[in-house]
Amino acid sequence: MFVWEGVSEFVAVAESESFTAAAKQLGISTAQVSRQVSALENRLNTKLFYRTTRKVSVTEEGAIYYRHCRQVMNGLAEAERAISERRDTPQGSIKMTAPVTYGEQFVMPLVNEFMLQFPEVEVTMELTNRQVDLVEGGFDLAIRLGRLSSSSMMARKLASRTQYICAAPMYFEKYGVPHSLSELRQHNCLVGNSDHWHFIESGRERSVRVSGNLRCNSGFALRDAALKGLGVVQLPDYYVAEDLANGSLVEILAPFREPEEGIWALYPHNRHLSPKVRLLVDHLAKACGA
Template sequence: MLLWEGVMEFVAVAERESFTSAAKQLGISTAQVSRQISALETRLSTKLFYRTTRKVSLTEEGQIYYRHCRQVIDGLEEAERAITSLRDKPQGLVKLTAPVTYGEQFIMPLLNDFQLQYPEVAISVDLTNQQVDLVEAGYDLAIRLGHLSSSSMMAKKLTSRTQYVCASPQYLATYGTPHSLSELSQHNCLLGNHDHWRFQESDKAKSVKVGGSLRCNSGYGLLDAALKGLGLVQLPDYYVSEALASGRLVAVLTQYQEPEEGIWALYPHNRHLSPKVRMLVDYLAQGLDNSL
Protein backbone atom coordinates (compact mmCIF):
# COMPACT_ATOMS: atom_id res chain seq x y z
CA MET A 1 0.00 0.00 0.00
CA LEU A 2 2.96 2.33 0.59
CA LEU A 3 3.58 2.49 -3.17
CA TRP A 4 0.10 3.92 -3.69
CA GLU A 5 0.17 6.53 -0.93
CA GLY A 6 0.03 10.01 -2.43
CA VAL A 7 -0.23 8.83 -6.06
CA MET A 8 -3.85 9.88 -6.61
CA GLU A 9 -3.16 13.23 -4.95
CA PHE A 10 -0.03 13.69 -7.08
CA VAL A 11 -1.86 12.98 -10.36
CA ALA A 12 -4.73 15.28 -9.40
CA VAL A 13 -2.35 18.17 -8.63
CA ALA A 14 -0.37 17.52 -11.83
CA GLU A 15 -3.50 17.70 -13.97
CA ARG A 16 -5.21 20.56 -12.13
CA GLU A 17 -1.98 22.53 -11.50
CA SER A 18 -3.45 23.46 -8.14
CA PHE A 19 -3.50 21.88 -4.67
CA THR A 20 -6.87 23.47 -3.96
CA SER A 21 -8.50 22.22 -7.17
CA ALA A 22 -7.03 18.77 -6.64
CA ALA A 23 -8.45 18.66 -3.13
CA LYS A 24 -11.92 19.58 -4.42
CA GLN A 25 -11.68 16.89 -7.09
CA LEU A 26 -10.70 14.25 -4.54
CA GLY A 27 -13.10 15.44 -1.87
CA ILE A 28 -10.41 15.96 0.77
CA SER A 29 -8.73 18.95 2.37
CA THR A 30 -5.96 20.96 0.75
CA ALA A 31 -3.80 20.29 3.80
CA GLN A 32 -4.23 16.54 3.33
CA VAL A 33 -3.20 16.80 -0.31
CA SER A 34 -0.14 18.83 0.66
CA ARG A 35 0.85 16.28 3.32
CA GLN A 36 0.52 13.37 0.91
CA ILE A 37 2.63 15.12 -1.75
CA SER A 38 5.30 16.02 0.79
CA ALA A 39 5.40 12.44 2.03
CA LEU A 40 5.62 11.17 -1.54
CA GLU A 41 8.51 13.51 -2.37
CA THR A 42 10.28 12.42 0.80
CA ARG A 43 9.83 8.73 -0.05
CA LEU A 44 11.09 9.27 -3.61
CA SER A 45 13.84 11.68 -2.49
CA THR A 46 12.74 13.84 -5.40
CA LYS A 47 11.09 17.21 -5.83
CA LEU A 48 7.99 16.66 -7.99
CA PHE A 49 6.57 20.18 -8.20
CA TYR A 50 7.73 23.74 -8.51
CA ARG A 51 5.54 25.79 -6.17
CA THR A 52 4.89 29.52 -6.24
CA THR A 53 2.05 31.59 -4.83
CA ARG A 54 0.48 31.70 -8.31
CA LYS A 55 1.32 28.42 -9.98
CA VAL A 56 2.13 24.77 -9.43
CA SER A 57 4.07 22.98 -12.19
CA LEU A 58 5.85 19.66 -12.58
CA THR A 59 9.61 19.32 -12.36
CA GLU A 60 11.35 17.18 -14.99
CA GLU A 61 11.31 14.26 -12.53
CA GLY A 62 7.66 14.99 -11.82
CA GLN A 63 6.78 14.79 -15.51
CA ILE A 64 8.40 11.37 -15.80
CA TYR A 65 6.65 10.12 -12.67
CA TYR A 66 3.31 11.54 -13.84
CA ARG A 67 3.42 9.71 -17.18
CA HIS A 68 3.96 6.38 -15.44
CA CYS A 69 1.34 7.04 -12.77
CA ARG A 70 -1.19 8.16 -15.39
CA GLN A 71 -0.74 4.92 -17.32
CA VAL A 72 -1.25 2.86 -14.16
CA ILE A 73 -4.38 4.81 -13.20
CA ASP A 74 -5.72 4.51 -16.76
CA GLY A 75 -5.23 0.76 -16.50
CA LEU A 76 -7.14 0.63 -13.23
CA GLU A 77 -9.93 2.78 -14.66
CA GLU A 78 -10.23 0.46 -17.64
CA ALA A 79 -10.36 -2.58 -15.37
CA GLU A 80 -13.18 -1.01 -13.35
CA ARG A 81 -15.11 -0.15 -16.49
CA ALA A 82 -14.74 -3.68 -17.79
CA ILE A 83 -16.12 -5.09 -14.55
CA THR A 84 -18.95 -2.59 -14.22
CA SER A 85 -19.90 -2.64 -17.91
CA LEU A 86 -19.17 1.03 -18.46
CA ARG A 87 -17.59 0.64 -21.87
CA ASP A 88 -20.53 2.46 -23.42
CA LYS A 89 -20.03 5.42 -21.07
CA PRO A 90 -16.48 6.71 -21.55
CA GLN A 91 -15.12 8.85 -18.72
CA GLY A 92 -12.00 10.80 -17.87
CA LEU A 93 -9.45 12.96 -19.67
CA VAL A 94 -8.29 12.46 -23.27
CA LYS A 95 -5.32 14.54 -24.35
CA LEU A 96 -4.72 14.85 -28.09
CA THR A 97 -2.95 16.93 -30.71
CA ALA A 98 -3.87 17.72 -34.32
CA PRO A 99 -2.68 19.99 -37.16
CA VAL A 100 -4.02 23.53 -36.85
CA THR A 101 -6.18 24.02 -39.95
CA TYR A 102 -7.40 20.44 -40.26
CA GLY A 103 -8.03 20.38 -36.54
CA GLU A 104 -10.09 23.58 -36.64
CA GLN A 105 -12.14 22.53 -39.67
CA PHE A 106 -12.73 18.83 -39.05
CA ILE A 107 -11.47 17.54 -35.70
CA MET A 108 -12.81 20.16 -33.28
CA PRO A 109 -16.44 19.98 -34.48
CA LEU A 110 -16.39 16.20 -34.01
CA LEU A 111 -14.78 16.50 -30.57
CA ASN A 112 -17.46 18.97 -29.54
CA ASP A 113 -20.19 16.60 -30.77
CA PHE A 114 -18.49 13.74 -28.92
CA GLN A 115 -18.58 15.68 -25.65
CA LEU A 116 -22.26 16.45 -26.11
CA GLN A 117 -22.86 12.72 -26.43
CA TYR A 118 -20.43 11.71 -23.66
CA PRO A 119 -20.32 14.60 -21.16
CA GLU A 120 -18.23 12.63 -18.67
CA VAL A 121 -15.24 12.79 -21.01
CA ALA A 122 -12.87 15.77 -20.65
CA ILE A 123 -10.81 16.62 -23.74
CA SER A 124 -7.58 18.61 -23.89
CA VAL A 125 -6.63 19.62 -27.45
CA ASP A 126 -3.38 21.13 -28.69
CA LEU A 127 -3.62 22.31 -32.31
CA THR A 128 -0.09 22.53 -33.67
CA ASN A 129 1.76 21.71 -36.87
CA GLN A 130 4.78 20.58 -34.87
CA GLN A 131 5.46 16.82 -34.73
CA VAL A 132 5.33 16.44 -30.95
CA ASP A 133 6.56 13.38 -29.07
CA LEU A 134 3.38 11.73 -27.77
CA VAL A 135 5.05 9.82 -24.94
CA GLU A 136 7.23 12.71 -23.83
CA ALA A 137 4.33 15.18 -23.88
CA GLY A 138 1.82 12.76 -22.37
CA TYR A 139 -0.65 12.68 -25.27
CA ASP A 140 -3.13 9.85 -25.66
CA LEU A 141 -3.65 10.50 -29.35
CA ALA A 142 -2.40 12.47 -32.36
CA ILE A 143 -4.02 13.19 -35.70
CA ARG A 144 -1.49 13.07 -38.55
CA LEU A 145 -1.93 13.77 -42.25
CA GLY A 146 -0.40 12.05 -45.26
CA HIS A 147 2.64 9.80 -45.35
CA LEU A 148 3.78 8.54 -41.95
CA SER A 149 7.43 8.29 -41.04
CA SER A 150 8.47 5.04 -39.43
CA SER A 151 8.11 5.22 -35.67
CA SER A 152 7.16 3.27 -32.59
CA MET A 153 3.61 4.63 -32.80
CA MET A 154 0.55 2.57 -33.63
CA ALA A 155 -1.66 4.00 -36.38
CA LYS A 156 -5.32 3.66 -37.31
CA LYS A 157 -6.52 5.12 -40.61
CA LEU A 158 -9.45 7.49 -40.08
CA THR A 159 -10.06 8.58 -43.66
CA SER A 160 -8.05 9.65 -46.71
CA ARG A 161 -7.28 12.72 -48.78
CA THR A 162 -6.27 13.46 -52.37
CA GLN A 163 -3.87 16.15 -53.52
CA TYR A 164 -4.89 18.31 -56.50
CA VAL A 165 -2.88 20.66 -58.69
CA CYS A 166 -5.25 23.34 -59.89
CA ALA A 167 -5.61 26.92 -61.05
CA SER A 168 -8.33 29.40 -61.92
CA PRO A 169 -9.77 29.39 -65.45
CA GLN A 170 -8.44 32.94 -65.87
CA TYR A 171 -4.86 31.88 -65.07
CA LEU A 172 -5.04 28.91 -67.48
CA ALA A 173 -6.51 31.10 -70.23
CA THR A 174 -3.63 33.55 -69.85
CA TYR A 175 -0.67 31.20 -69.28
CA GLY A 176 -1.87 27.90 -70.72
CA THR A 177 -2.63 24.52 -69.21
CA PRO A 178 0.34 22.28 -68.33
CA HIS A 179 0.12 18.75 -69.72
CA SER A 180 3.43 17.34 -68.47
CA LEU A 181 5.43 17.65 -65.26
CA SER A 182 8.29 19.33 -67.11
CA GLU A 183 5.98 22.24 -67.97
CA LEU A 184 5.65 23.21 -64.29
CA SER A 185 8.93 25.12 -64.59
CA GLN A 186 7.14 27.50 -66.99
CA HIS A 187 4.39 28.32 -64.47
CA ASN A 188 4.02 30.37 -61.31
CA CYS A 189 3.61 27.72 -58.61
CA LEU A 190 2.25 28.91 -55.27
CA LEU A 191 4.32 27.32 -52.51
CA GLY A 192 3.57 26.12 -49.01
CA ASN A 193 6.28 24.81 -46.69
CA HIS A 194 8.04 22.76 -49.37
CA ASP A 195 9.72 23.46 -52.72
CA HIS A 196 8.68 20.11 -54.16
CA TRP A 197 5.30 18.80 -55.29
CA ARG A 198 4.55 15.07 -55.20
CA PHE A 199 3.22 13.11 -58.17
CA GLN A 200 3.09 9.58 -59.54
CA GLU A 201 4.53 8.77 -62.97
CA SER A 202 4.60 5.26 -64.48
CA ASP A 203 3.41 3.88 -61.13
CA LYS A 204 6.38 5.42 -59.31
CA ALA A 205 6.41 8.32 -56.87
CA LYS A 206 8.03 11.44 -58.28
CA SER A 207 8.99 14.71 -56.61
CA VAL A 208 9.17 17.84 -58.78
CA LYS A 209 10.84 21.05 -57.66
CA VAL A 210 8.67 24.09 -58.33
CA GLY A 211 8.95 27.82 -57.79
CA GLY A 212 6.86 30.94 -57.87
CA SER A 213 6.11 34.41 -56.56
CA LEU A 214 4.31 33.40 -53.35
CA ARG A 215 5.19 31.23 -50.36
CA CYS A 216 2.67 30.85 -47.52
CA ASN A 217 2.21 28.28 -44.74
CA SER A 218 -1.59 28.70 -44.85
CA GLY A 219 -3.61 26.45 -47.14
CA TYR A 220 -6.43 28.99 -47.20
CA GLY A 221 -3.98 31.74 -48.11
CA LEU A 222 -2.75 29.69 -51.08
CA LEU A 223 -6.32 28.83 -52.05
CA ASP A 224 -7.26 32.50 -52.14
CA ALA A 225 -4.22 33.27 -54.30
CA ALA A 226 -5.15 30.52 -56.76
CA LEU A 227 -8.77 31.70 -56.93
CA LYS A 228 -7.51 35.18 -57.78
CA GLY A 229 -5.48 33.83 -60.69
CA LEU A 230 -1.99 34.19 -59.26
CA GLY A 231 -0.81 30.70 -60.20
CA LEU A 232 -0.98 26.95 -59.84
CA VAL A 233 -1.39 25.39 -56.40
CA GLN A 234 -1.20 21.88 -54.98
CA LEU A 235 -3.60 21.38 -52.08
CA PRO A 236 -5.61 18.54 -50.48
CA ASP A 237 -9.22 17.99 -51.52
CA TYR A 238 -10.72 19.52 -48.38
CA TYR A 239 -9.33 22.92 -49.43
CA VAL A 240 -10.30 22.86 -53.09
CA SER A 241 -13.26 20.48 -53.56
CA GLU A 242 -15.93 23.21 -53.46
CA ALA A 243 -14.00 25.46 -55.86
CA LEU A 244 -13.43 22.53 -58.24
CA ALA A 245 -17.12 21.59 -58.14
CA SER A 246 -18.19 25.18 -58.89
CA GLY A 247 -15.64 25.66 -61.67
CA ARG A 248 -13.77 28.43 -59.85
CA LEU A 249 -10.71 26.16 -60.01
CA VAL A 250 -9.73 23.61 -62.64
CA ALA A 251 -7.66 20.50 -61.83
CA VAL A 252 -4.64 19.89 -64.06
CA LEU A 253 -2.07 17.10 -64.43
CA THR A 254 -4.60 14.63 -63.02
CA GLN A 255 -2.87 11.79 -64.90
CA TYR A 256 0.08 12.29 -62.53
CA GLN A 257 -2.01 12.52 -59.37
CA GLU A 258 -0.78 10.51 -56.40
CA PRO A 259 -3.08 7.84 -54.95
CA GLU A 260 -5.11 8.76 -51.90
CA GLU A 261 -3.07 9.15 -48.73
CA GLY A 262 -4.21 8.45 -45.22
CA ILE A 263 -5.33 10.63 -42.36
CA TRP A 264 -4.35 8.80 -39.20
CA ALA A 265 -4.89 8.49 -35.48
CA LEU A 266 -1.57 7.72 -33.79
CA TYR A 267 -1.07 6.45 -30.27
CA PRO A 268 1.91 5.06 -28.35
CA HIS A 269 2.78 1.47 -29.18
CA ASN A 270 3.13 0.43 -25.55
CA ARG A 271 -0.15 2.00 -24.42
CA HIS A 272 -3.26 -0.15 -24.53
CA LEU A 273 -6.15 1.97 -25.74
CA SER A 274 -8.55 2.81 -22.94
CA PRO A 275 -12.27 2.62 -23.73
CA LYS A 276 -12.60 6.41 -23.90
CA VAL A 277 -9.76 6.72 -26.44
CA ARG A 278 -10.90 3.72 -28.47
CA MET A 279 -14.45 5.08 -28.64
CA LEU A 280 -13.19 8.54 -29.61
CA VAL A 281 -11.02 7.11 -32.41
CA ASP A 282 -13.99 5.16 -33.77
CA TYR A 283 -16.16 8.28 -33.52
CA LEU A 284 -13.62 10.35 -35.44
CA ALA A 285 -13.27 7.68 -38.14
CA GLN A 286 -17.03 7.57 -38.68
CA GLY A 287 -17.41 11.35 -38.59
CA LEU A 288 -14.52 12.08 -40.97
CA ASP A 289 -15.67 9.42 -43.40
CA ASN A 290 -19.11 11.05 -43.54
CA SER A 291 -17.74 14.60 -43.89
CA LEU A 292 -15.71 14.10 -47.06
Protein backbone atom coordinates in the same frame (compact mmCIF):
# COMPACT_ATOMS: atom_id res chain seq x y z
CA MET B 1 8.66 9.51 2.29
CA PHE B 2 9.17 12.80 0.42
CA VAL B 3 10.41 11.31 -2.84
CA TRP B 4 7.47 12.65 -4.87
CA GLU B 5 7.60 16.23 -3.55
CA GLY B 6 8.57 18.73 -6.22
CA VAL B 7 8.34 16.29 -9.14
CA SER B 8 5.03 17.62 -10.53
CA GLU B 9 6.35 21.16 -10.28
CA PHE B 10 9.65 20.18 -11.92
CA VAL B 11 7.90 18.48 -14.87
CA ALA B 12 5.54 21.44 -15.36
CA VAL B 13 8.46 23.90 -15.45
CA ALA B 14 10.48 21.66 -17.78
CA GLU B 15 7.60 21.40 -20.25
CA SER B 16 6.53 25.05 -20.14
CA GLU B 17 10.05 26.52 -19.70
CA SER B 18 8.51 28.96 -17.24
CA PHE B 19 7.91 28.98 -13.49
CA THR B 20 4.95 31.32 -13.98
CA ALA B 21 3.31 29.14 -16.64
CA ALA B 22 3.91 26.03 -14.52
CA ALA B 23 2.25 27.69 -11.52
CA LYS B 24 -0.76 28.65 -13.62
CA GLN B 25 -1.02 25.10 -14.96
CA LEU B 26 -0.85 23.58 -11.47
CA GLY B 27 -3.10 26.17 -9.84
CA ILE B 28 -0.52 27.24 -7.25
CA SER B 29 1.72 30.27 -6.72
CA THR B 30 4.96 30.85 -8.61
CA ALA B 31 6.75 31.11 -5.28
CA GLN B 32 5.51 27.66 -4.28
CA VAL B 33 6.70 26.16 -7.57
CA SER B 34 10.11 27.77 -7.07
CA ARG B 35 10.37 26.50 -3.49
CA GLN B 36 9.44 22.95 -4.46
CA VAL B 37 11.90 22.86 -7.37
CA SER B 38 14.68 24.30 -5.22
CA ALA B 39 13.97 21.71 -2.51
CA LEU B 40 14.09 18.98 -5.14
CA GLU B 41 17.44 20.24 -6.44
CA ASN B 42 18.79 20.28 -2.88
CA ARG B 43 17.55 16.75 -2.25
CA LEU B 44 19.15 15.50 -5.47
CA ASN B 45 22.20 17.70 -4.95
CA THR B 46 21.91 18.58 -8.65
CA LYS B 47 21.08 21.70 -10.63
CA LEU B 48 18.06 20.89 -12.80
CA PHE B 49 17.52 24.26 -14.54
CA TYR B 50 19.47 27.10 -16.03
CA ARG B 51 17.68 30.28 -14.93
CA THR B 52 17.95 33.71 -16.54
CA THR B 53 15.64 36.71 -16.45
CA ARG B 54 14.35 35.74 -19.89
CA LYS B 55 14.42 31.98 -20.06
CA VAL B 56 14.35 28.76 -18.08
CA SER B 57 15.87 25.61 -19.61
CA VAL B 58 16.79 22.18 -18.28
CA THR B 59 20.38 21.19 -17.61
CA GLU B 60 21.76 17.94 -18.98
CA GLU B 61 20.98 16.27 -15.64
CA GLY B 62 17.56 17.91 -15.66
CA ALA B 63 16.80 16.44 -19.10
CA ILE B 64 17.69 12.94 -17.88
CA TYR B 65 15.60 13.35 -14.74
CA TYR B 66 12.68 14.76 -16.80
CA ARG B 67 12.53 11.72 -19.10
CA HIS B 68 12.25 9.36 -16.14
CA CYS B 69 9.74 11.55 -14.30
CA ARG B 70 7.59 11.91 -17.42
CA GLN B 71 7.43 8.13 -17.78
CA VAL B 72 6.41 7.76 -14.14
CA MET B 73 3.70 10.42 -14.45
CA ASN B 74 2.41 8.82 -17.65
CA GLY B 75 2.26 5.54 -15.74
CA LEU B 76 0.25 7.13 -12.95
CA ALA B 77 -2.14 8.68 -15.46
CA GLU B 78 -2.47 5.26 -17.10
CA ALA B 79 -3.29 3.72 -13.71
CA GLU B 80 -5.99 6.32 -13.11
CA ARG B 81 -7.43 5.69 -16.56
CA ALA B 82 -7.49 1.94 -15.92
CA ILE B 83 -9.56 2.51 -12.78
CA SER B 84 -11.95 5.02 -14.34
CA GLU B 85 -12.54 2.76 -17.33
CA ARG B 86 -13.96 0.03 -15.12
CA ARG B 87 -17.11 2.11 -14.85
CA ASP B 88 -19.91 1.57 -17.33
CA THR B 89 -20.13 5.13 -18.69
CA PRO B 90 -17.10 6.52 -20.55
CA GLN B 91 -15.58 9.25 -18.42
CA GLY B 92 -12.28 10.88 -17.66
CA SER B 93 -9.79 12.80 -19.77
CA ILE B 94 -8.62 12.33 -23.35
CA LYS B 95 -5.61 14.32 -24.51
CA MET B 96 -5.31 14.54 -28.27
CA THR B 97 -3.74 16.55 -31.06
CA ALA B 98 -4.59 17.34 -34.68
CA PRO B 99 -3.42 19.66 -37.49
CA VAL B 100 -4.74 23.19 -37.07
CA THR B 101 -7.02 23.68 -40.06
CA TYR B 102 -8.25 20.11 -40.41
CA GLY B 103 -8.74 19.97 -36.66
CA GLU B 104 -10.78 23.17 -36.58
CA GLN B 105 -12.89 22.35 -39.62
CA PHE B 106 -13.49 18.63 -39.25
CA VAL B 107 -12.15 16.99 -36.10
CA MET B 108 -13.37 19.31 -33.36
CA PRO B 109 -17.03 19.38 -34.51
CA LEU B 110 -16.99 15.57 -34.32
CA VAL B 111 -15.27 15.64 -30.92
CA ASN B 112 -17.91 18.08 -29.70
CA GLU B 113 -20.65 15.70 -30.86
CA PHE B 114 -18.91 12.88 -28.96
CA MET B 115 -18.79 14.98 -25.79
CA LEU B 116 -22.52 15.69 -26.06
CA GLN B 117 -23.08 11.95 -26.20
CA PHE B 118 -20.71 11.27 -23.29
CA PRO B 119 -20.75 14.40 -21.08
CA GLU B 120 -18.46 12.88 -18.43
CA VAL B 121 -15.55 12.74 -20.91
CA GLU B 122 -13.12 15.66 -20.77
CA VAL B 123 -11.05 16.46 -23.88
CA THR B 124 -7.85 18.47 -24.10
CA MET B 125 -7.12 19.20 -27.76
CA GLU B 126 -3.83 20.67 -29.00
CA LEU B 127 -4.17 21.95 -32.55
CA THR B 128 -0.70 22.21 -34.07
CA ASN B 129 1.04 21.44 -37.34
CA ARG B 130 4.11 20.23 -35.41
CA GLN B 131 4.69 16.48 -35.16
CA VAL B 132 4.46 16.30 -31.37
CA ASP B 133 5.85 13.34 -29.42
CA LEU B 134 2.78 11.47 -28.20
CA VAL B 135 4.54 9.52 -25.46
CA GLU B 136 6.53 12.42 -24.05
CA GLY B 137 3.52 14.74 -24.26
CA GLY B 138 1.17 12.24 -22.63
CA PHE B 139 -1.20 12.21 -25.62
CA ASP B 140 -3.79 9.46 -25.97
CA LEU B 141 -4.53 10.13 -29.62
CA ALA B 142 -3.30 12.07 -32.65
CA ILE B 143 -4.91 12.78 -36.00
CA ARG B 144 -2.35 12.79 -38.81
CA LEU B 145 -2.71 13.47 -42.54
CA GLY B 146 -0.95 11.86 -45.48
CA ARG B 147 2.07 9.59 -45.26
CA LEU B 148 3.03 8.25 -41.87
CA SER B 149 6.69 8.58 -40.99
CA SER B 150 6.72 6.84 -37.59
CA SER B 151 6.57 3.08 -37.11
CA SER B 152 6.47 3.45 -33.33
CA MET B 153 2.76 4.26 -33.42
CA MET B 154 -0.36 2.19 -33.88
CA ALA B 155 -2.52 3.60 -36.68
CA ARG B 156 -6.12 3.30 -37.79
CA LYS B 157 -7.25 4.79 -41.08
CA LEU B 158 -10.22 7.12 -40.67
CA ALA B 159 -10.68 8.35 -44.23
CA SER B 160 -8.81 9.33 -47.40
CA ARG B 161 -7.89 12.56 -49.10
CA THR B 162 -6.80 13.45 -52.64
CA GLN B 163 -4.24 16.13 -53.49
CA TYR B 164 -5.07 18.30 -56.52
CA ILE B 165 -2.77 20.56 -58.57
CA CYS B 166 -4.89 23.44 -59.79
CA ALA B 167 -5.12 27.15 -60.59
CA ALA B 168 -7.70 29.71 -61.68
CA PRO B 169 -8.67 29.95 -65.37
CA MET B 170 -7.33 33.53 -65.46
CA TYR B 171 -3.87 32.27 -64.49
CA PHE B 172 -3.80 29.72 -67.33
CA GLU B 173 -5.06 32.34 -69.80
CA LYS B 174 -2.07 34.49 -68.94
CA TYR B 175 0.69 31.90 -68.47
CA GLY B 176 -0.50 28.78 -70.28
CA VAL B 177 -1.27 25.27 -69.01
CA PRO B 178 1.61 22.92 -68.07
CA HIS B 179 1.16 19.44 -69.52
CA SER B 180 4.29 17.78 -68.10
CA LEU B 181 5.98 17.72 -64.72
CA SER B 182 9.06 19.47 -66.12
CA GLU B 183 6.90 22.41 -67.27
CA LEU B 184 5.70 22.91 -63.69
CA ARG B 185 9.07 24.45 -62.79
CA GLN B 186 8.33 27.31 -65.20
CA HIS B 187 5.21 28.33 -63.26
CA ASN B 188 4.58 30.32 -60.11
CA CYS B 189 3.77 27.68 -57.52
CA LEU B 190 2.12 28.65 -54.24
CA VAL B 191 4.00 26.69 -51.59
CA GLY B 192 2.71 25.32 -48.29
CA ASN B 193 4.64 23.30 -45.73
CA SER B 194 6.79 21.60 -48.37
CA ASP B 195 8.33 22.80 -51.63
CA HIS B 196 8.38 19.23 -52.98
CA TRP B 197 5.18 18.06 -54.70
CA HIS B 198 4.70 14.35 -55.24
CA PHE B 199 3.41 12.62 -58.37
CA ILE B 200 3.18 9.25 -60.09
CA GLU B 201 4.95 9.05 -63.47
CA SER B 202 5.17 5.80 -65.47
CA GLY B 203 4.03 3.90 -62.39
CA ARG B 204 6.78 5.30 -60.14
CA GLU B 205 6.77 8.00 -57.49
CA ARG B 206 8.38 11.27 -58.48
CA SER B 207 9.07 14.38 -56.41
CA VAL B 208 9.25 17.79 -58.09
CA ARG B 209 10.72 20.80 -56.33
CA VAL B 210 8.59 23.87 -56.97
CA SER B 211 8.97 27.55 -56.19
CA GLY B 212 6.98 30.75 -56.32
CA ASN B 213 6.42 34.15 -54.75
CA LEU B 214 4.18 32.94 -51.91
CA ARG B 215 4.90 30.50 -49.11
CA CYS B 216 2.27 30.03 -46.41
CA ASN B 217 1.27 27.24 -44.00
CA SER B 218 -2.45 28.02 -44.34
CA GLY B 219 -4.45 26.05 -46.88
CA PHE B 220 -7.19 28.67 -46.87
CA ALA B 221 -4.69 31.42 -47.68
CA LEU B 222 -3.18 29.39 -50.53
CA ARG B 223 -6.66 28.62 -51.90
CA ASP B 224 -7.53 32.32 -51.84
CA ALA B 225 -4.31 33.18 -53.67
CA ALA B 226 -5.03 30.55 -56.32
CA LEU B 227 -8.61 31.78 -56.78
CA LYS B 228 -7.23 35.28 -57.38
CA GLY B 229 -4.95 34.02 -60.13
CA LEU B 230 -1.63 34.33 -58.32
CA GLY B 231 -0.37 30.86 -59.22
CA VAL B 232 -0.62 27.08 -59.16
CA VAL B 233 -1.39 25.32 -55.88
CA GLN B 234 -1.44 21.78 -54.52
CA LEU B 235 -4.20 21.29 -51.94
CA PRO B 236 -6.32 18.43 -50.57
CA ASP B 237 -9.86 17.89 -51.77
CA TYR B 238 -11.51 19.35 -48.67
CA TYR B 239 -10.09 22.76 -49.62
CA VAL B 240 -10.79 22.81 -53.36
CA ALA B 241 -13.49 20.23 -54.22
CA GLU B 242 -16.23 22.86 -54.51
CA ASP B 243 -14.01 25.21 -56.52
CA LEU B 244 -13.11 22.43 -58.95
CA ALA B 245 -16.78 21.51 -59.30
CA ASN B 246 -17.90 25.06 -60.14
CA GLY B 247 -14.89 25.88 -62.34
CA SER B 248 -13.34 28.53 -60.10
CA LEU B 249 -10.23 26.34 -60.12
CA VAL B 250 -9.11 23.94 -62.85
CA GLU B 251 -7.11 20.78 -62.20
CA ILE B 252 -3.95 20.15 -64.19
CA LEU B 253 -1.56 17.19 -64.49
CA ALA B 254 -4.36 14.79 -63.54
CA PRO B 255 -2.58 11.77 -65.15
CA PHE B 256 0.25 12.28 -62.65
CA ARG B 257 -1.98 12.65 -59.59
CA GLU B 258 -0.90 10.55 -56.60
CA PRO B 259 -3.30 7.93 -55.23
CA GLU B 260 -5.42 8.84 -52.24
CA GLU B 261 -3.60 9.48 -48.97
CA GLY B 262 -4.79 8.37 -45.57
CA ILE B 263 -6.23 10.36 -42.70
CA TRP B 264 -5.15 8.50 -39.58
CA ALA B 265 -5.79 8.10 -35.87
CA LEU B 266 -2.48 7.34 -34.11
CA TYR B 267 -1.73 6.17 -30.60
CA PRO B 268 1.44 4.84 -28.95
CA HIS B 269 2.29 1.13 -29.10
CA ASN B 270 2.75 1.00 -25.35
CA ARG B 271 -0.43 2.92 -24.55
CA HIS B 272 -3.49 0.83 -23.75
CA LEU B 273 -6.29 2.06 -26.02
CA SER B 274 -8.96 2.74 -23.44
CA PRO B 275 -12.65 2.15 -24.12
CA LYS B 276 -13.41 5.89 -24.21
CA VAL B 277 -10.59 6.54 -26.70
CA ARG B 278 -11.69 3.55 -28.78
CA LEU B 279 -15.25 4.89 -28.79
CA LEU B 280 -13.97 8.30 -29.95
CA VAL B 281 -11.89 6.72 -32.71
CA ASP B 282 -14.93 4.69 -33.83
CA HIS B 283 -16.98 7.89 -33.87
CA LEU B 284 -14.36 9.72 -35.93
CA ALA B 285 -13.96 6.83 -38.36
CA LYS B 286 -17.70 6.54 -38.95
CA ALA B 287 -18.14 10.29 -39.53
CA CYS B 288 -14.96 10.86 -41.56
CA GLY B 289 -15.63 7.81 -43.70
CA ALA B 290 -19.11 9.10 -44.47
